[in-house]
Amino acid sequence: xTSPFRFKKMILHAVILVGVIIMLYPILWxxxxxxxxxxxxxxxxxxxxxxxxxxxxxxxxxxxxxTTFATFYLNSFIMVGLAVIGNVLSCSLTAYAFAxxxxxxxxxxxxxxxxxxxxxxxxxxxxxxxxxxxxxxxxTILPIVVPKFFAVDGFFIFLTIQFIRSLPRGLDEAAxxxxxxxxxxxxxxxxxxxxxxxxxxxxxxFIWTWNDFFSQLLYLSGVEKYTVTLxxxxxxxxxxxxxxxxxxxxxxxxxxxxxxxxxxxxxYIVEGIAxxxxx
Amino acid sequence: MLNLFDQKRxxxxxxxxxxxxxxxxxxxxxxxxxxxxxxxxxxxxxxVSSPNWVGLKNYLTMFTxxxxxxQALKVTVTYVLVAVxxxxxxxxxxxxxxxxxxxxxxxxxxxxxxxxxxxxxVAIAILWQQVFGDNGIVNQLLGYAGIDMPSWVGTPDYAxxxxxxxxxxxxxxxxxxxxxxxxxxxxxxYEASSLDGAGKWKQFIHIxxxxxxxxxxxxxIMQIISSFQAFTPAYIISNGTGGPVNSTxxxxxxxxxxxxxxxxxxxxxxxxxxxxxxIAFFTGLIFLTSKKWVHYGDQG
Numbered sequence: 001x002t003s004p005f006r007f008k009k010m011i012l013h014a015v016i017l018v019g020v021i022i023m024l025y026p027i028l029w030x031x032x033x034x035x036x037x038x039x040x041x042x043x044x045x046x047x048x049x050x051x052x053x054x055x056x057x058x059x060x061x062x063x064x065x066x067t068t069f070a071t072f073y074l075n076s077f078i079m080v081g082l083a084v085i086g087n088v089l090s091c092s093l094t095a096y097a098f099a100x101x102x103x104x105x106x107x108x109x110x111x112x113x114x115x116x117x118x119x120x121x122x123x124x125x126x127x128x129x130x131x132x133x134x135x136x137x138x139x140t141i142l143p144i145v146v147p148k149f150f151a152v153d154g155f156f157i158f159l160t161i162q163f164i165r166s167l168p169r170g171l172d173e174a175a176x177x178x179x180x181x182x183x184x185x186x187x188x189x190x191x192x193x194x195x196x197x198x199x200x201x202x203x204x205x206f207i208w209t210w211n212d213f214f215s216q217l218l219y220l221s222g223v224e225k226y227t228v229t230l231x232x233x234x235x236x237x238x239x240x241x242x243x244x245x246x247x248x249x250x251x252x253x254x255x256x257x258x259x260x261x262x263x264x265x266x267x268y269i270v271e272g273i274a275x276x277x278x279x
Numbered sequence: 280m281l282n283l284f285d286q287k288r289x290x291x292x293x294x295x296x297x298x299x300x301x302x303x304x305x306x307x308x309x310x311x312x313x314x315x316x317x318x319x320x321x322x323x324x325x326x327v328s329s330p331n332w333v334g335l336k337n338y339l340t341m342f343t344x345x346x347x348x349x350q351a352l353k354v355t356v357t358y359v360l361v362a363v364x365x366x367x368x369x370x371x372x373x374x375x376x377x378x379x380x381x382x383x384x385x386x387x388x389x390x391x392x393x394x395x396x397x398x399x400x401v402a403i404a405i406l407w408q409q410v411f412g413d414n415g416i417v418n419q420l421l422g423y424a425g426i427d428m429p430s431w432v433g434t435p436d437y438a439x440x441x442x443x444x445x446x447x448x449x450x451x452x453x454x455x456x457x458x459x460x461x462x463x464x465x466x467x468x469y470e471a472s473s474l475d476g477a478g479k480w481k482q483f484i485h486i487x488x489x490x491x492x493x494x495x496x497x498x499x500i501m502q503i504i505s506s507f508q509a510f511t512p513a514y515i516i517s518n519g520t521g522g523p524v525n526s527t528x529x530x531x532x533x534x535x536x537x538x539x540x541x542x543x544x545x546x547x548x549x550x551x552x553x554x555x556x557x558i559a560f561f562t563g564l565i566f567l568t569s570k571k572w573v574h575y576g577d578q579g
Contacts, residue, residue: 009381016376020390023448027393029416030406042414090300097297113301116309120508120558122534122551126319126544127312130326150304157301182293211400213511214531218539232401233515236408244409251402258397266389273392273452274459 034252038245057253060246063231067223069250076210076227079141083209084202086148087156091201092194094151095160096186100172117154121214129218143219144209156201159272163197164190200272203265207258228254320549326542337549348550350525351533352557354439358529359506359561362446367498370450374457375487388458392451403445404515408432411441432516435526442527445512453498460494461487492573500562507558510535530554 033041035052044050061069097103098110132143151157167190175185216230226234232254235247262269295302320337322330341348377387397403411417411431418428431437468486477485488495513521513529521528521536534554538547 012376012379012381016373016381016387019373020387023391023394026403026406026410026416026448027397029410030402042409042412090304093297094301097294101294101297103291103294103298109298112305116305118504119309119313120504120551120554122508122531123316123548123555124309124312126538126548126551127315128308129539130315130544131307131312147304147308149300150308151301152304152308182290182297186297207396211397211511213399213401213514214535217514229401232405236405236515236518247405248409251405254402255397255400258400259393262389262393262396266385269396270388270392270455273455 030248031252034248041244056245056249060249064234065223071224072226072228072231075225079144079227080206080209082145083148084205086145087153087205088198088201090149090151091156091160094157095164096190099161099164101182113154113157138219139221139225144215159200160194160197163194167193196268199268203261203269206261210258316548316551319545320552322545324545326544337546341549347533351528351530354528355507355530357439358443359503362443363502363506366447366450366502367453369447370453371457374454374461378458378461391454395449395451398449399511401515404512407441407445408516433523435524438523438526442512456494456498460491464490489574493575496569496573500565503561504558
């Protein structure tokens, strides 16, 4: 290896590393600040603080008006868990029909499905709110969770269709010869083979539902029904400067589940994005 | 005897068994709301009394008598037109750097992607409020360089920039898509052009950019659509007001205030339909011009 070449590589690594530091600095600052005494968060900006404390976490976890973060986390996990189950089941069934079965006007239905992906959610939000209000579902997680069981997220259908299309049709044909009908083929062949698509759907439904502030703000109003996301926002109202420590501590905790998912399933996430072009 | 399990009938029913959940969802949660919001946009529905037909009044009010509407439109279009090109440039630049077969690619790629995962969360919006506050780290760092700045999020001229930077910070997801695209470009193109004596810059202009153009188009459209609908950061950073002085009054925030703050649901529906048309206009425009700059492999 010649030395100018090596020098170039070093510069390249240096540029990329500087980028990494700029990208991560705000997150690191938040994590470290969450361990600092509240009064020194804004005055002491060093990443190596003089004294560390857990008091922000203890105080923050208590939440407000008697509801603790234990409740908020439970609410979030129930909501996200149901959303994941709903999305995985309904999108997988729909994708199988579009990718492998023949039915009337398939092209038109497919075009409709693609079109629903392009409609901004704000166009649907007012009538949906009215429907959910009529059903007396306001202040429950039902408006957020139930639609997921009806494959409203065309994006995940599309992702799964693309995945099923990449599986050899010979498998289906062999199974048909063995006497399997479409239902048996779905359960015995397609479902086990689409695990990567199911994992991708699970991960992104988890992260997007966890972070989806707009729907939670719209539909959940009682503090005891609040999710982690809403509880954080309530903190910003109540506290001001004095509660900054707790606010940071709970903010850090709120992104921990997303981080964990990311670290365990990184490969699926990056591949999922690269092949399907996710937001 | 009627054969319930008549082979032919059964096989024509099965696809609809698989499609049933989606079909119900399509009608109940998409189709019906879609049409009724169009209807509501021509009414003065206030959630309490039943909707009254007012014709084009909502749309006329929006365009002739509501300065707030124009402010919201201005803020949002500025945000989209500044943040999206910046974000995509960073994404492309880093993708080119990371595509050089360096060691630790997986780790770098993961780190750059992290902000895209959590960037839309309330936690990060709260963080941003502090980072760009009066004594936030950004101002402290600028202070070391001798630049004295007021609170970004508290000053009308700068508040939008803190939101633009938040968007640009999330360039990781278009970057990953660019990286996948760069891998598809045949190495022979570069080898052949090297033999012809083309330098790096010429290769970038004549090979990389044209080969990547369908992906630039895709990334651009996706980012424009999602930026027009941005809500959370503006809501959190301005405490739901769109302030200071409406400088962060995003379109969706103003729509939310109208529909669910003042319960003017007819007006909010009209705003939603205008948003649909505005997004369609911008994406249509890009598709039209794309014929001039997007090259697909099969055209040679």
